[in-house]
Amino acid sequence: MADAPTWADDARSAATAALDALPALTGAEEQWRFTPPADLDMNGDTPAGVAAGTGTVALPAASGRAARLAFADGTPDPAEILDLPDGVIVSELGAALETHEALVRDRLYSLAGFDDRPGALNGAGWDAGTFVFVPRGVEVTLPIETILTATGATGRVFGRTLVIVEEGAKATVIDRYLSPDLDGVVQASTVVELFVADGGELEHVSYIGWGRGVRHQATIRAAAGKDARVRSVNVTLGGDVVRVEPTVYCRGTGADARALGLYFATGDQHFEHRVVSRHEAPQTYSNLLYKGAIQDTAHTVFFGNLVVPPGAPGTDAYQTNRNLILNEGARADTIPFLEIETAEVKCSHAGAVGRVDDEHLFYLMSRGVPEREAKHLIVYGFFQEVLDEISFDALREELEAAARAKVR
Amino acid sequence: MADPILKIEGLEVAVDNTPILKGVDLEVPQGEVHALMGPNGSGKSTLAYALAGHPRYEITGGSVMFGGQDLADMGADERAQAGLFLAMQYPVEVPGVSVMNFLRTAVNATRGEEVPVREFARLFKEKSDLLTFDPSFADRYLNEGFSGGEKKRHEILQMALLEPAFAILDETDSGLDVDALRIVAEGVNAQRGPDLGVLIITHYTRILNYIRPDVVHVMFDGRIARTGGPDLADHLEEKGYVEFGSAETAAAPR
Ligand SMILES: Nc1ncnc2c1ncn2[C@@H]1O[C@H](COP(=O)(O)OP(=O)(O)OP(=O)(O)O)[C@@H](O)[C@H]1O
Ligand SMILES: [Mg+2]
Numbered sequence: 173m174a175d176a177p178t179w180a181d182d183a184r185s186a187a188t189a190a191l192d193a194l195p196a197l198t199g200a201e202e203q204w205r206f207t208p209p210a211d212l213d214m215n216g217d218t219p220a221g222v223a224a225g226t227g228t229v230a231l232p233a234a235s236g237r238a239a240r241l242a243f244a245d246g247t248p249d250p251a252e253i254l255d256l257p258d259g260v261i262v263s264e265l266g267a268a269l270e271t272h273e274a275l276v277r278d279r280l281y282s283l284a285g286f287d288d289r290p291g292a293l294n295g296a297g298w299d300a301g302t303f304v305f306v307p308r309g310v311e312v313t314l315p316i317e318t319i320l321t322a323t324g325a326t327g328r329v330f331g332r333t334l335v336i337v338e339e340g341a342k343a344t345v346i347d348r349y350l351s352p353d354l355d356g357v358v359q360a361s362t363v364v365e366l367f368v369a370d371g372g373e374l375e376h377v378s379y380i381g382w383g384r385g386v387r388h389q390a391t392i393r394a395a396a397g398k399d400a401r402v403r404s405v406n407v408t409l410g411g412d413v414v415r416v417e418p419t420v421y422c423r424g425t426g427a428d429a430r431a432l433g434l435y436f437a438t439g440d441q442h443f444e445h446r447v448v449s450r451h452e453a454p455q456t457y458s459n460l461l462y463k464g465a466i467q468d469t470a471h472t473v474f475f476g477n478l479v480v481p482p483g484a485p486g487t488d489a490y491q492t493n494r495n496l497i498l499n500e501g502a503r504a505d506t507i508p509f510l511e512i513e514t515a516e517v518k519c520s521h522a523g524a525v526g527r528v529d530d531e532h533l534f535y536l537m538s539r540g541v542p543e544r545e546a547k548h549l550i551v552y553g554f555f556q557e558v559l560d561e562i563s564f565d566a567l568r569e570e571l572e573a574a575a576r577a578k579v580r
Numbered sequence: 581m582a583d584p585i586l587k588i589e590g591l592e593v594a595v596d597n598t599p600i601l602k603g604v605d606l607e608v609p610q611g612e613v614h615a616l617m618g619p620n621g622s623g624k625s626t627l628a629y630a631l632a633g634h635p636r637y638e639i640t641g642g643s644v645m646f647g648g649q650d651l652a653d654m655g656a657d658e659r660a661q662a663g664l665f666l667a668m669q670y671p672v673e674v675p676g677v678s679v680m681n682f683l684r685t686a687v688n689a690t691r692g693e694e695v696p697v698r699e700f701a702r703l704f705k706e707k708s709d710l711l712t713f714d715p716s717f718a719d720r721y722l723n724e725g726f727s728g729g730e731k732k733r734h735e736i737l738q739m740a741l742l743e744p745a746f747a748i749l750d751e752t753d754s755g756l757d758v759d760a761l762r763i764v765a766e767g768v769n770a771q772r773g774p775d776l777g778v779l780i781i782t783h784y785t786r787i788l789n790y791i792r793p794d795v796v797h798v799m800f801d802g803r804i805a806r807t808g809g810p811d812l813a814d815h816l817e818e819k820g821y822v823e824f825g826s827a828e829t830a831a832a833p834r
Contacts, residue, residue, distance in 0.1 A: 534635065536686075537656040539682075539686035540657055543655070549677050553675050553676025
C-alpha cells in the first residue's frame with residue numbers, strides 16, 4: 173500500500189527478503205510430510221492477478237453481528253456495518269497501520285512473523301486486513317465478523333487479522349472464508365494474530381467455507397495473558413487443499429485456552445490441521461478437541477502437540493482428535509504429540525480413527541432413514557460435542573446448518 | 581382369514597457364522613396380535629433383528645414374505661419404509677443426535693415426504709400425551725442417559741409416530757414399571773386394528789393380560805416348538821420350558 177507508514181513498509185520488505193532467503197519447501201520437511209507445499213504454492217510460484225474463472229458470492233446477512241468487514245478478492249475496500257460500544261475499533265488493517273499505529277505496531281507480526289515460508293509469504297503479500305481492538309473492561313456481545321471472498325477474478329487472495337482484547341474485555345471474532353465453485357485454482361494465505369490481555373476473553377471462529385478450486389494455508393495464533401480465556405474454534409468444510417495451523421500460547425498464570433475444531437472432508441478434499449498449545453507460564457490450562465468426518469476419497473491429517481517448556485509447573489493440558497471414516501477409500505491420519513519438559517504437569521492425549529458404529533447405523537435405518545442420511549445424522553451428532561462448546565447460540569446454529577448444507 | 585402380513589418359512593439365520601435360527605415357520609395374518617415366548621437364548625431377538633434387517637444377522641435359508649414382498653432383498657431402511665417396525669430390546673444410544681431431529685427424520689423417511697414442522701410438532705405432542713412421554717426429552721440426545729423404562733417408552737412413541745403395518749415388540753415390557761406397562765399397552769391397543777399386525781416377544785403374561793394375543797408361539801432352540809391360543813402363555817408361566825427339552829439345553833442351546 174502506497175501510503176503505509178515507513179515501519180510497515182520496512183516490515184513488508186523484511187518479509188520479502190525472508191521469502192528470498194528461506195529455502196524452498198520440498199515436502200521432505202517433517203511438518204510438510206502430509207501436504208505437498210507446492211499444492212499450497214508455498215514457494216510463491218503462482219503469479220498474482222491470474223484469473224481462475226469467475227463467479228459471485230452471495231454474502232450472508234450481516235444481521236446479528238456487531239460489525240462486519242467483507243473483502244472481495246482481497247480488495248481492501250470493505251463494507252462496514254457497525255454497532256459497537258464506545259472505544260471499540262473495527263477497522264481495515266491497512267488503514268490502521270497509520271491511524272492506530274500505537275496499538276498495531278508492537279503486535280502485528282509479533283505472534284506470526286517471517287521465520288517460515290507461510291509467514292513470510294503472507295507478510296509480503298497481505299492486502300485484505302482486519303483490525304479489532306476492544307479496550308479494557310468493554311464487552312462486545314455480538315460477534316465481529318470478517319468475510320474474505322474469492323470470486324476467481326485473481327489467482328491469489330491474502331487475508332490478515334489482528335485482534336487485541338485488553339484487560340477484562342470480552343469479544344467474539346469470526347473469520348469467514350467463502351467462494352463459489354471455481355474452474356481454476358485460487359491460492360489463499362491467511363494469518364490471524366489474537367492477543368488477549370489479563371482477564372480478557374476471546375472466542376475466535378475460523379470458518380473455512382470455500383468452494384471447489386480454492387487452496388488455503390491458514391495460520392492462527394492466540395496469546396492468553398494472566399487468567400485470560402481464549403477459545404479458538406476452527407470449522408473446515410470447503411476448499412480442495414486446506415492446511416490450518418492454530419497455536420494457543422498460555423502466557424500468564426491461570427490462562428485457559430481451548431482449541432476446538434471440526435472438519436468434514438468429502439470428494440477428494442485434503443485437510444490438514446496442526447494444532448498446538450504452548451504453556452509458557454505456571455498453572456495454565458489447555459484443551460484441544462478436534463473431530464472430523466471423512467467421506468468419498470477425502471483425506472485428513474491431524475497433528476496435535478502440547479508443549480510444556482521448563483518452568484510451567486501445574487500445567488493441565490489435554491488433546492483429543494477423533495475421526496469418523498464414512499466409507500472405504502476415505503482416510504484420516506492422527507498424530508497426537510507431547511513435548512513436556514516440566515515435572516508436575518497433567519497431560520493427556522488421544523487420537524482415534526473409527527468407522528460409524530454398525531449398531532447406531534442400524535438403529536437409524538430401522539426407522540426408515542436411508543444409509544447415507546443416517547450416516548450424516550451420526551456425523552452431526554458426532555460434531556455436536558464441539559458445537560456445544562460454542563457459547564453464542566446463533567453462531568452455533570449457523571455452523572450446524574453449514575455442516576448440514578455441505579452434503580445436501 | 582386375512583392375508584398374512586408376515587409369512588416366515590424354514591428361516592435359518594446365522595450370526596457371525598454361528599447358526600442360531602434353524603428353520604422357523606411362523607405366520608401372522610394382518611390385524612392379529614401374536615406373542616412369541618421362549619427361554620433365554622432360544623433365538624427370539626435373533627428373529628426380530630433378522631426381520632428388521634440387521635446386517636449382522638445373515639439369512640442362510642428359508643424365506644420371509646412381508647405383505648407380499650421378499651424381505652431378503654430389502655435393506656433395513658426399506659423394510660421400515662414398507663411398514664415394518666421393531667421396538668428393540670436394547671435401544672442404542674446415539675451421541676449428539678437430538679430426539680426431535682431423529683423423530684422428524686424418521687417420520688419423513690417412512691412417509692416418503694417432508695412433514696411440515698408445525699404438523700410434526702402437533703403429532704409429537706399428541707403421541708407424547710397419549711404415552712405420557714415427557715416432551716422435554718425432545719431436546720436430549722437419542723437414548724443417551726435414558727433409564728431402561730424411558731428407552732422402552734421412547735420405542736413405543738416411535739411406533740405411534742411411524743404408524744407401521746407390523747410391529748415387533750422385543751421385551752418392551754421388561755424394565756417398565758406397572759403404570760408404564762399399562763400406558764404402553766394402552767398405546768399399543770389404541771393402534772390395534774385391521775391394519776396393524778403385532779408380534780410381542782415377552783417372558784411374562786402380565787403384558788399379555790393387557791394386550792390379549794390371538795396366538796402364542798414358543799421358540800425353543802432356534803425353532804417354533806409349539807403354537808397355541810392365549811392359554812399357552814399361562815401354561816408356560818406355570819410350567820416353564822422343561823417339557824421342550826432339558827433345562828441345560830434351554831439355557832444354552834447349541
Ligand atoms: N455373535 C454371536 N455369536 C455366537 N452366538 C451368538 C451371537 N450373537 C448371539 N448369539 C447367541 O444366539 C442365541 C440367541 O440369542 P437371542 O438374543 O436371539 O436370544 P433371545 O431368545 O432373544 O434371548 P433373551 O430371552 O435372553 O432375550 C444366544 O445363545 C446367543 O448367545
Ligand atoms: Mg432377546
